[in-house]
Amino acid sequence: MYLTYHCPKCNQTNRSSDVSEASSLSCLNCDWERPFSNDEVREQAIPSECLRCGNPDLWRQKNFPQWLGLFFVALGAISSSIAWMYYRPILALSILMAFALLDMVLYIVMRDVLVCYRCRTKHHDVDVSQHKPFDHETGEKYRQEEIRRKEAEDETTKKDA
Ligand SMILES: [Zn+2]
Ligand SMILES: [Zn+2]
Known part of the structure; x- marks a missing residue:
């Protein structure tokens, strides 16, 4: 400790x-x-x-800094909007889901x-x-x-x- x-x-x-x-x-x-x-x-x-x-x-x-969580959410939203702009809806959705998953995994592994x-x-x-x-x-x-x-x-x- x-x-x-x-x-x-x-x-x-x-x-x-x-x-x-x-x-x-x-x-x-x-x-x-x-x-x-x-x-x-x-x-x-x-x-x-x-x-x-x-x-x-x-x-x-x-022990997960809040700004890090927000940062991932923002990054996910931005990259997914870019994919939308280029008419790639599946890619956009996958990006969003990947970031949500990453967020979740980090949240679980953090003690x-x-x-x-x-x-x-x-x-x-x-x-x-x-x-x-x-x-x-x-x-x-x-x-x-x-x-x-x-x-x-x-x-x-x-x-x-
Ligand atoms: Zn002192
Ligand atoms: Zn004290």
Whole structure:
């Protein structure tokens, strides 16, 4: 299992090495470090909580970038329209179907990742079976929490100034 996460200290995106044997998560760019508390979670690669912030709410998603899917759809549509223009309807249809198939295959072979609702850390190479796909209600809860946290942060900076 490895993680991609934002360091809370220097805000850089990190991609950790395999953490199954590690005792802590440490930033590659600064001295931020978080010791792992739950050994079982790491060794069995079945995260019940976020390994970066300890939050128990995680959602599973395909590690398939949305832009790539859209790109294939667009490419399929364009090449198929070109075939239509040259009066090749069967070719046009085959192109569309080939791209749809490619999209599907990619979607299936891409492995799921677990994403933390709070800090958006991605957990790769894990057993995702215990987690549900993204839930909008939970997502909203964490979005509100983030807004309140930012407001509180602004308040403290104002008071300090
Ligand atoms: Zn850092
Ligand atoms: Zn987290």
